[in-house]
Amino acid sequence: MPSRARTGLQPCKEAGVLLDWDEFRFVKAVAEQGGLTAAAAQLGINHSTAFRRLESIEAQLEMRLFERLRTGYVPTPAGLAMIEAAGRIETDVARFSRTVAGQDQTPSGELRVTAPVNLASGFLMPILASFCTRYPQIRIELILAEEALNLSRRDADVAIRASRKPSETLVGRRLTGLAWAVYGRAGQAYDDLASEAWVVPSPAVAGALFTPFIEAQAPAERIKLRINTLTGLTAAVAAGIGIGPLPCFEADSDPSLRRLSGPHPEIGADLWMLTHPDLRHAGRVRAFMDHFAEAILPLRPRFEGR
Structure with a gap:
């Protein structure tokens, strides 16, 4: 009879059964995504397959791994134990993969x-x-x-x-x-930057790196657009929505933009x-x-x- 180590199966002591690594990975995905629909999308399977798979795993273990609540799937103690085991397996597999690749x-x-x-x-x-x-x-x-x-x-x-x-x-x-500097639309006159409309990253971007700079430079009532990602900032300034901080390597080469300040080290x-x-x-x-x-x-x- 082959040993557990050679089969690649992980023992589940509570129920006396063996589960494949894919089952551990599946349960971990359900927990991380908070439900079957998102987990199925992440793993590239359909919802009904995910539903049957979870039912099968719980039937083998003869215990529930998740409480089905309206707010999502919440792991039971058995589910938490399996998720922790999955994390350890994932770490070992990744370490082995890095070692071989290296x-x-x-x-x-x-x-x-x-x-x-x-x-x-x-x-x-x-x-x-x-x-x-x-x-x-x-x-x-x-x-x-x-x-x-x-x-x-x-x-x-x-x-x-x-x-x-x-x-x-x-x-x-x-x-x-x-380096980052303040830019505006090319061909437009700017006298007092504080009185201009501004386009800025939201506090969620880059760990709120831009927040102190924006608070010092732009009155709240002048901020016309906040963006929750750096993508789109350049297009927003070029469209004339307002002036704003942009990376110099991108904005200096854009003929639709005009630099209005020197680099600001505090946002670099x-x-x-x-x-x-x-x-x-x-x-x-x-x-x-x-x-x-x-x-x-x-x-x-x-x-x-x-």
């Missing part, structure tokens, strides 16, 4: 890169194009996201991230400063390229990080607003 010295295979949305069109694509030409054996999966993906779980292999203080659990290098940040320590020696990761850092050097004045 030992591959050949610059080939798939590389998952994440970057902010607003970096994609302006400068990122030409760098990716030259990289693909230089390393034809590497296939890139680009994940554009406002939020920071979890590199420990291998949501991505390399992160290009704007930050003032990147996570100490990651390794990498600072590429350049990221740095551009970092980061990876997990287990992956830093992988051939494809090292090749990408070296190529990207080299390509950024001549662009630093643009990013720093010089």
Whole structure:
């Protein structure tokens, strides 16, 4: 009879049954999403399949894993125990995956890169194009996201991230400063910036980094538009809704915009390229990080607003 370790199944001591890792992952998704509909969408299955799957798992265990409430699915004590076990399994699987990937010295295979949305069109694509030409054996999966993906779980292999203080659990290098200034619509006269209408990021953006600056610069009654993401700020200013803070690397090259101030250090940040320590020696990761850092050097004045 095969051992549990060799079958890849995880024991459930309470009911004396064995459950596959996929069942643990499924229960964890239900808990994180708060119900079957969102969990099914995340896992790429339909709602009826998810319903039958949960019913089957609970039948095997002979106990409920979730209380079905109007506000969502709430884990029972048994459900919490299974979710905690799923977290431990997920961590072990990710660690093993990173270890294997980190030992591959050949610059080939798939590389998952994440970057902010607003970096994609302006400068990122030409760098990716030259990289693909230089390393034809590497296939890139680009994940554009406002939020920071979890590199420990291998949501991505390399992160290009704007930050003032990147996570100490990651390794990498600072590429350049990221300057921000106040911009308005090109061809429009501006006398007193405080009296102008403003377009600003909401307090939810970047950990409220912009809030003190906005409070000091723009009276509340002059704020015409708040946006809960950095995406769209440039278009809003260019459309004439109001003036507002924008990244210099993006706004200075836009002929529909006009810079109205020098860089404001209090809303500036740095551009970092980061990876997990287990992956830093992988051939494809090292090749990408070296190529990207080299390509950024001549662009630093643009990013720093010089």
